[in-house]
Amino acid sequence: xxxxxxxxxxxxxxxxxxxxxxxxxxxxxxxxxxxxxxxxxxxxxxxxxxxxxxxxxxxxxxxxxxxxxxxxxxxxxxxxxxxxxxxxxxxxxxxxxxxxxxxxxxxxxxxxxxxxxxxxxxxxxxxxxxxxxxxxxxxxxxxxxxxxxxxxxxxxxxxxxxxxxxxxxxxxxxxxxxxxxxxxxxxxxxxxxxxxxxxxxxxxxxxxxxxxxxxxxxxxxxxxxxxxxxxxxxxxxxxxxxxxxxxxxxxxxxxxxxxxxxxxxxxxxxxxxxxxxxxxxxxxxxxxxxxxxxxxxxxxxxxxxxxx
Amino acid sequence: xxxxxxxxxxxxxxxxxxxxxxxxxxxxxxxxxxxxxxxxxxxxxxxxxxxxxxxxxxxxxxxxxxxxxxxxxxxxxxxxxxxxxxxxxxxxxxxxxxxxxxxxxxxxxxxxxxxxxxxxxxxxxxxxxxxxxxxxxxxxxxxxxxxxxxxxxxxxxxxxxxxxxxxxxxxxxxxxxxxxxxxxxxxxxxxxxxxxxxxxxxxxxxxxxxxxxxxxxxxxxxxxxxxxxxxxxxxxxxxxxxxxxxxxxxxxxxxxxxxxxxxxxxxxxxxxxxxxxxxxxxxxxxxxxxxxxxxxxxxxxxxxxxxxx
Numbered sequence: 001x002x003x004x005x006x007x008x009x010x011x012x013x014x015x016x017x018x019x020x021x022x023x024x025x026x027x028x029x030x031x032x033x034x035x036x037x038x039x040x041x042x043x044x045x046x047x048x049x050x051x052x053x054x055x056x057x058x059x060x061x062x063x064x065x066x067x068x069x070x071x072x073x074x075x076x077x078x079x080x081x082x083x084x085x086x087x088x089x090x091x092x093x094x095x096x097x098x099x100x101x102x103x104x105x106x107x108x109x110x111x112x113x114x115x116x117x118x119x120x121x122x123x124x125x126x127x128x129x130x131x132x133x134x135x136x137x138x139x140x141x142x143x144x145x146x147x148x149x150x151x152x153x154x155x156x157x158x159x160x161x162x163x164x165x166x167x168x169x170x171x172x173x174x175x176x177x178x179x180x181x182x183x184x185x186x187x188x189x190x191x192x193x194x195x196x197x198x199x200x201x202x203x204x205x206x207x208x209x210x211x212x213x214x215x216x217x218x219x220x221x222x223x224x225x226x227x228x229x230x231x232x233x234x235x236x237x238x239x240x241x242x243x244x245x246x247x248x249x250x251x252x253x254x255x256x257x258x259x260x261x262x263x264x265x266x267x268x269x270x271x272x273x274x275x276x277x278x279x280x281x282x283x284x285x286x287x288x289x290x291x292x293x294x295x296x297x298x299x300x301x302x303x304x305x306x307x308x
Numbered sequence: 309x310x311x312x313x314x315x316x317x318x319x320x321x322x323x324x325x326x327x328x329x330x331x332x333x334x335x336x337x338x339x340x341x342x343x344x345x346x347x348x349x350x351x352x353x354x355x356x357x358x359x360x361x362x363x364x365x366x367x368x369x370x371x372x373x374x375x376x377x378x379x380x381x382x383x384x385x386x387x388x389x390x391x392x393x394x395x396x397x398x399x400x401x402x403x404x405x406x407x408x409x410x411x412x413x414x415x416x417x418x419x420x421x422x423x424x425x426x427x428x429x430x431x432x433x434x435x436x437x438x439x440x441x442x443x444x445x446x447x448x449x450x451x452x453x454x455x456x457x458x459x460x461x462x463x464x465x466x467x468x469x470x471x472x473x474x475x476x477x478x479x480x481x482x483x484x485x486x487x488x489x490x491x492x493x494x495x496x497x498x499x500x501x502x503x504x505x506x507x508x509x510x511x512x513x514x515x516x517x518x519x520x521x522x523x524x525x526x527x528x529x530x531x532x533x534x535x536x537x538x539x540x541x542x543x544x545x546x547x548x549x550x551x552x553x554x555x556x557x558x559x560x561x562x563x564x565x566x567x568x569x570x571x572x573x574x575x576x577x578x579x580x581x582x583x584x585x586x587x588x589x590x591x592x593x594x595x596x597x598x599x600x601x602x603x604x605x606x607x608x609x610x611x612x613x614x615x616x617x
Contacts, residue, residue, distance in 0.1 A: 008554075008607045008608055009553055009607035010607075011604035087606075090478065094478045095478070102610065103610060104609060169477075170477035171476065171477040171478045239413075245318045296320070297319065298418065299417065300414065301414055
């Protein structure tokens with residue numbers, strides 16, 4: 001059943017509608033929500049929504065509970081390849097839990113939060129941005145780690161990044177929901193404006209596995225083996241940033257173990273032909289982020305390594 | 309006047325990115341002023357350019373305090389202004405969401421860090437700010453309630469209002485918040501809109517900043533009217549009037565206008581048929597403090613903020 005969560009009139013003959021698909025069966029009372037499309041340039045979640053709906057519909061009798069799927073929290077951004085909400089300054093994932101008295105985006109954020117509250121689990125799927133390519137990973141605030149890591153391990157992803165608490169992240173959907181006792185896990189994978197089917201399939205399998213462990217899904221998980229993720233421990237994530245502005249060239253793929261001093265890539269000047277900077281791994285570890293967009297300025301993030 | 313470059317960076321395809329600073333007087337670091345941080349804050353930059361012109365003239369005439377220092381940074385983001393973008397052109401990040409910055413971090417974190425290093429340690433800080441929603445304000449001084457806000461000092465601008473509000477989580481990365489936490493008495497001055505240079509509001513704002521300097525003994529022998537006895541108000545006290553429909557907005561009332569309860573202050577017009585879809589009425593007697601200034605209204609848009617009298 002398709003339900004409209006937010007409906008708001010735009011100036012000219014159009015309504016903004018944020019919708020969800022509710023799949024429900026059996027007597028189970030548990031509810032899991034899959035949300036994505038907060039940033040209009042992140043598309044990986046679209047494939048996950050599509051595949052998950054079809055896998056459940058094909059075996060509806062195996063469902064015992066409710067699955068709610070929200071493919072696009074920011075439909076105007078998705079439709080105009082805009083990361084934020086068009087005509088609004090702030091990142092949508094920095095205005096939660098929203099404000100019913102605020103602008104359209106703030107009021108929508110409030111309504112979304114209210115709609116999700118009380119779910120037994122929320123999976124918030126992101127796909128980095130156009131600049132960075134990420135391996136399938138889950139990001140959890142250290143304050144929520146004890147409670148959420150056991151669930152995150154069921155999601156068939158490669159890496160769990162338990163990060164330090166930052167005040168600004170308090171305005172994210174995940175923090176807002178976790179704060180009101182609605183467990184919410186953030187998935188990051190792939191790169192903006194693209195869809196990687198393989199990563200999507202792995203996550204769909206992980207979501208079904210999580211549902212099975214929660215008692216919502218009785219179907220088989222195929223293949224049954226679920227990845228055991230690397231879990232970050234302490235402050236061992238290393239950031240490699242550009243020291244020079246130019247074009248970043250690389251042959252390196254992420255989701256590999258890099259050795260200390262191994263070449264990650266180089267920043268070049270296409271006018272002079274000079275190599276401006278050679279970027280090497282400062283430690284041995286799991287390369288889980290790598291720059292996807294070649295134009296860089298001083299400071300642009302090139303790679304992230306989890307030190308092993 | 310001493311002119312210096314406080315930050316520069318190579319660009320892959322453009323001229324070097326530079327942040328210029330203008331220093332007046334010397335000695336105790338007393339006042340730092342920051343202009344445009346976004347590419348559409350042209351009025352904010354214009355105001356700083358006029359302050360630099362006036363301070364240069366005053367300094368040559370010996371009317372700037374000799375033992376104290378004023379620093380003016382008219383633009384932190386000329387690159388975005390030159391290409392007509394509000395935020396950092398490559399990645400869309402907002403420098404004013406990056407404070408206190410990080411000199412080993414992302415590009416806009418590094419810009420924020422270099423700016424913060426240059427303006428840290430001043431007794432007073434003024435940021436020429438713009439609002440996240442499009443609209444016109446009664447010129448005012450705004451500050452976050454961090455526990456360090458210098459509300460009484462803000463009255464020295466002589467602007468009609470001093471507006472305070474509780475910080476939200478995302479405010480903790482703004483310049484005003486971090487300046488306060490690092491012991492500068494920080495004020496955000498909201499004058500006119502972005503993308504315009506308006507004579508009336510820019511003149512009022514320039515006068516207010518010069519009045520603040522005069523009241524603090526930074527400049528002398530300058531003929532400025534005494535300004536207003538500022539009212540202090542909390543943003544939560546403002547009455548928000550929202551649009552109940554989408555359409556073409558026909559605004560009737562503007563900032564400074566007095567309104568009475570049930571008076572029509574705007575109309576939302578059907579975008580095709582021209583009929584009035586909605587009469588927007590004032591819910592109270594008061595004064596318009598903020599008014600939406602775009603010709604289109606979305607359902608739920610805050611159109612006005614009214615000071616309830």
